[in-house]
Amino acid sequence: MHELKNDVEGPLALMERVFEAKGQLASEYPLVFRRGFGGRLVALDDERGVRSSCAVLPRTLVMAGVHWSAGLIGSVATDSDQRGRGLASQVLAEAERWLAEQGCLFALLWAEDPRFYLARGYRPVGSELDAVVDAAVAARLPIAPDIRPVVPSDAPAVHRHYMSQPYRADRTAEETQALLHCPGMQVLVAERDGRVAAYACLGRGRDLPNVVHEWGGDRTLVLALVREAFLASGADHVVVMGADNSSLVFAGLAAAGAKVHRGFLGLAKPLAGSLPSLASALAAQGGGTCHVESDGKVERCRWTGPAGSVHLDSNDLLDLLAGPRGTSEVLEQARRATGLAAAGLPLKPFLWGLDSI
């Protein structure tokens, strides 16, 4: 088992085979495969080469001024003739170990079929909104005169609009620039007074066809970009994805007749050693006091408020802090036990489409 950056060929070839990616994976995920960025590959090999692998990327999640360190995991793959022997389970465990070493509080991933991960301690977290835009909805969205495809010199403006989103990852300008070249993606910008005042990204590789998965800037222009993206897609509908706080854009889509759905962001699992940091995050966001207690085997946190205390393990803490769709049954019980309102919880961590690996 090893962690790689300089020798990406083995894992890349395996992932290309398993996901039938048509040679696109390296350009789809530059932060993982390109030197100079923070992603790594975890690989398990034998004498015939890499048999199981996944990608990892430490990220800081930003939530209206609150910062958490999370570790993204993606492209988990085992050669088809090697499946069912525990290889991906080992790779996943190694990925989690490495991310914990980097100081990440939890691992975060997306899965079409969640069973493999649910059986390995992952639970839904975070929140996102999705709106379905068809021809009837698009016809009611605003029209803007100065919409065009992105050009390389727009990258700093796109990055500025991304960074003004209150819920996102902490991305560098170089990362945004690299991500704007993802295959299978159309990026449109809207100008006002000769400046890029909004942008929207449609599609991305195999994961996000016909999805407007990242956008930013002026709200009316974003709605106009959604209209253009729908027309450019040639599909009978597109899905607009966004953070659960971006209510103005979703209110505009709903007013045009789009159905808006609230979903969870992804699947997450607290990493080894993260309980003290998760407990500090709870005290900071929820009030009261959090003491870490250990009987030598099990570590828990005691959260205390005016009405009493409640004991929480790291799964409870992650649920209180980032429960799916902004809800947490554990939080409701803890509120009753402690007498603390913890009104700002759960937070709603969100990552935009270009942040996923």
Ligand SMILES: CC(C)(COP(=O)(O)OP(=O)(O)OC[C@H]1O[C@@H](n2cnc3c(N)ncnc32)[C@H](O)[C@@H]1OP(=O)(O)O)[C@@H](O)C(=O)NCCC(=O)NCCS
């Ligand atoms: C999912 C996958 C990585 C599992 O690899 P593996 O080396 O066989 O995994 P392990 O031997 O450690 O564990 C086998 C588990 O995978 C489950 N599994 C098999 N195929 C699966 C699939 N397509 N999706 C989800 N889980 C699957 C099995 O039910 C078994 O679960 P259990 O142990 O909880 O009963 C492998 O089947 C694969 O590469 N699939 C195609 C790519 C993919 O879907 N990747 C995940 C998306 S990020």
